[in-house]
Amino acid sequence: MFQRPIIVLVRKTWSLGVLIALLILLIGAGSLSLASVFSNDLQNKVIVIDPGHGGADPGAQNSGLKEKDINLDISLRLRKVLESKGCKVILTREVDKDFFLPGFVRGRMAKRAELNQRTELATQNNADLFISVHTNSYPQRNTYGMETYYHLKSSPGKALAELIQEQLTQLQSDNKRKAKAGDYYLINQSKMPAVIIEVGFISNPRERKLLMSDEYRDSVAVAVSTGIERYFNTYPMGVRESAPMVAQQEGPPSASNDSYKLYFSSDNLDGLVSEEHKLSSSVWAKLGLSKKTNLVLAELIQGPRSGTLTPTLSPKTKILSITIQDSIATIDFSGDIRDDFHGGALEEDITIQSIVWSMTQIPGISGVRILINGEFGDSIGGNILLDRTFTSKSYYGV
Numbered sequence: 305m306f307q308r309p310i311i312v313l314v315r316k317t318w319s320l321g322v323l324i325a326l327l328i329l330l331i332g333a334g335s336l337s338l339a340s341v342f343s344n345d346l347q348n349k350v351i352v353i354d355p356g357h358g359g360a361d362p363g364a365q366n367s368g369l370k371e372k373d374i375n376l377d378i379s380l381r382l383r384k385v386l387e388s389k390g391c392k393v394i395l396t397r398e399v400d401k402d403f404f405l406p407g408f409v410r411g412r413m414a415k416r417a418e419l420n421q422r423t424e425l426a427t428q429n430n431a432d433l434f435i436s437v438h439t440n441s442y443p444q445r446n447t448y449g450m451e452t453y454y455h456l457k458s459s460p461g462k463a464l465a466e467l468i469q470e471q472l473t474q475l476q477s478d479n480k481r482k483a484k485a486g487d488y489y490l491i492n493q494s495k496m497p498a499v500i501i502e503v504g505f506i507s508n509p510r511e512r513k514l515l516m517s518d519e520y521r522d523s524v525a526v527a528v529s530t531g532i533e534r535y536f537n538t539y540p541m542g543v544r545e546s547a548p549m550v551a552q553q554e555g556p557p558s559a560s561n562d563s564y565k566l567y568f569s570s571d572n573l574d575g576l577v578s579e580e581h582k583l584s585s586s587v588w589a590k591l592g593l594s595k596k597t598n599l600v601l602a603e604l605i606q607g608p609r610s611g612t613l614t615p616t617l618s619p620k621t622k623i624l625s626i627t628i629q630d631s632i633a634t635i636d637f638s639g640d641i642r643d644d645f646h647g648g649a650l651e652e653d654i655t656i657q658s659i660v661w662s663m664t665q666i667p668g669i670s671g672v673r674i675l676i677n678g679e680f681g682d683s684i685g686g687n688i689l690l691d692r693t694f695t696s697k698s699y700y701g702v
């Protein structure tokens with residue numbers, strides 16, 4: 305009575321053996337890639353997840369909702385999913401804290417030191433990937449959609465960002481945003497493939513409501529982990545480092561004799577939009593370089609005349625000084641430019657571009673250095689350090 309089932313079991317084992325043999329033969333013949341058959345787990349991969357901001361730095365804010373809290377919660381959920389797939393996960397922070405040195409929350413070197421500690425943790429642990437989680441905000445309530453950024457010169461970063469963005473947009477069928485190159489300090493400093501994920505706009509009523517729900521946060525975490533899993537499955541040997549091709553950015557057209565342009569942000573946060581300002585009887589042409597820069601900057605701070613454009617600077621911002629040397633304009637802004645900024649990485653990027661483009665259209669100005677309260681190397685929103693001379697061509701932005 306007990307014989308039959310045993311025979312069946314033996315037969316099943318035998319046929320399984322034949323199947324495995326066939327599979328090995330197929331792989332040997334090159335019909336199947338090894339990756340697609342066996343590398344479907346994340347065993348032993350070290351992933352550093354960086355919940356953006358924290359502690360004294362709330363990040364983007366909107367109606368009481370703080371970016372730092374959403375970033376941490378989604379990061380904790382992402383850790384859970386990745387650990388269940390066999391990854392070793394390290395969080396740069398597990399509570400509401402920052403990495404500022406005592407007494408250095410503001411000013412030169414503060415943000416750099418803060419961000420360095422996040423990427424150094426990944427380097428020390430020999431991490432395979434660095435995933436920084438952020439949340440967006442923008443003055444235009446209609447703007448929405450998750451975004452993923454990679455370093456301009458990193459092919460692995462680009463591959464990873466595209467796979468994650470592909471999963472994220474499956475949660476938002478009307479999100480047409482593609483993975484983008486970004487000039488952000490965290491991904492510039494990371495030694496391993498790194499991405500910044502903006503999980504949505506807390507300024508958009510629909511996305512804000514979603515971001516407040518447990519189910520949605522879970523689904524974002526699952527989407528990111530699926531993107532990561534796809535990355536390791538698709539590229540089991542990694543992606544060869546080679547700079548992706550990037551089109552050389554054209555600078556702004558030069559101001560003419562009776563008009564100049566001011567560069568503001570579009571209502572959809574997808575780039576700069578210009579607004580032409582005219583001056584009667586060629587007044588503009590007669591102004592000296594210093595008067596021109598002062599006039600353009602003052603009008604940039606005042607904001608656009610058209611309601612369809614979005615200001616890039618707080619109207620409270622004051623110009624403390626402008627000095628021009630060797631065609632480089634050094635602009636010293638009051639701290640309002642930073643303290644009144646509540647947006648995300650992309651808005652910060654566009655804010656800098658709007659200053660650089662508005663300035664470099666003036667014949668005689670080829671580059672811009674941005675100081676805050678007299679200090680070089682600070683940051684407006686904590687993602688980009690103002691530690692260089694920006695030119696419209698070298699500064700690629702979005």
Ligand SMILES: [Zn+2]
Nearest residue numbers: 356363438439
């Ligand atoms: Zn952020």
